[in-house]
Amino acid sequence: MVTVAAYNLENLFARPKAFDPLDWSAGEPILQAYGEFNALITNDTYSDADRDRMRELLLEVGVYYRNTHGAIRRRPSPTPAWAWLRKNRGDFDRQPRDTTDDVEITATGRGDWIGWLELATEPTDEIGTRMTARVINDVDADIIAVVEAEDRPSLVRFNHDMLNRQYRHVMLVDGNDERGIDVGIMTKPGFAIGTIRSHVDTEDHIGTIFSRDCPQYQVTTPGGTVLHVLVNHFKSQFGGGDDKRRRQADAVRDIVDDLVADGQHVIVLGDLNEGQPSIDKPPESLKALFDDDGPLVSCYDLDGFTTGERPGTFDTCSIRNRLDYILISHSLTPAFTGGTVFRKGLWGTRKTRPTAWDTYPDMTANIHQASDHAAITIDLDL
Template sequence: MIRWVLLFIPLLLSALEFKVATYNVENLFDVQKEGGEYEEYVPNNKHGWNEAMLQIKIAHIARVIADIDADVIALEEVENKAVLKQLNVALGNKAYPYLFYPNKKERVTIETALLSRFPIDKASTIAIKDQPRGIHRITLKIKNQSLDVYINHWPAQKEKEEERLMYATTLHNILLKEEGKEYILLGDFNSPYQVQKDWGLALVTILKAGDKSASLYNLWYDLPQDKRYSHSYGKQKAALDHIIIPKTLSDGKGIEYNPSSLTVFTRPYMLDDKSDPKRWQISDRGRGVHQGDGYSDHFPITALFHTVND
């Protein structure tokens, strides 16, 4: 019996648990004027976005990312690969060996990026008709397994629901061809986990993400309803950021989701006086001057996964 246990221990040890996260960092711009910046992020103008402010912003975001300590993290609202590299350097001994940033279209101001401790085998962009930002598919090599990660940043709530429907329809049609494969959908979908009037139709009705009875499982259903939010604006709290998985990540093979591991990541320094996200501070409701304080208007969310030995 003892011999059998000793033989079994190496099999247990060879399994790998890893953490996946997504974090909207709220407008990480560099200080090089390229012509497409938002007004308050044009460098060295009346709003005070300059090298000193950039370094504060990077230090703040790096602190959050280092504390999350994810093995794979998607980042939304990053201006370019150069500032992504600056952020990675600021992580010091927690810097990531593998980075992804897409080839950005001219009309795109901010994009989605990925930091990974696992090798990136390949990457591609799924174009969305009449939309500047695409959805990016990154294939990671995790031990001897392949995992596709689809990183998303859909149009904001103020845009028409039809625009988010384009993203959902395109992604849904792609995933129909990926039946049986292992993948994770994550990012800022700018959609709640349940339909509110027309808002959320794209995520729920088209992509078919929901509870465990749905085609795709939205990990928000791991949490009590009053804990399901990652963004606040005024009195409105919403779950805009999502980690969504297919049934293949709960079938006992390959890569598996650790049940009930979804977490909204917070630390006291990230909270305002209402315990909501302490966003990056710009005076006069965002039209004034950068204050060098705050983090993001989103909380990160994280989830745990593991490899299964065949």
């Protein structure tokens, strides 16, 4: 029996402060300002309007502040509230000695300096990290796709220090997201990872498609079955994102179509960031993956997959909070024997302990949760 799982870890040891799951409303404008600033600084030439907007954005993220004179100044802090302005070479701004004068952005274009805006991080809760390890131990998957891991060294350290090195292969390839929320995979001994293909550069007529990546791992089981595992973390729902997720689903479908046409077994899994409007309706933007005549079947539509008292995988676990999925090619459905949503490490944003599912007794508050996502698993007789 082969157990395959997907789990959004919400970072293992350090997480951007703006990703506070208990108050998303506080972090959302910071993330928007962060993205807008890093997009603006790529311009070859900075107009006066660009520089004015950059200054506003740096005020928003706390790199600049208004002093008692009302002047905009640099905020000197080794532990910023939200972000650092990293400057490697060249000059970006100038701060006059007179504290009644505003800081001035002197760079006239990207060629004047090398730097970027970087989100400040903070350690994750130690109990929460232990609960994350407990979830993974209890799920006991042979192949587990991980979402929102900060980098491969952190994932390797986590496997060594907290999972007793139970995973032989730990792989994570940096994707398009600069914030340290990448996707990766861990497999147990006997489940060799062969070919790895990144899709970070995949584009359509609009531009880059994947927010993180859609890494394609060729995993061979001890019995010799070759699986093509596509790990995904689609665009978040903050600020909409429907069109982006639709483009991502279409791109994944194209990859799957080619693999299936070549006679390959395929598994698509991860946090697709869109729930279903109802039990019998697929996510609106993800229809390419849920096409009745398509190459994939959702785990939720397979006989023997159980969700417990709630249908979803995120926070309250309503059907609209069903964000995590495992989809398998039709060639694998005869091997499917069961699967489940594992919620013991999930507390959510509520103040009191959830009552709709069992939780670990070590968790006494939402800050202790392993993740605000549940893990999902399937079993295949391969």
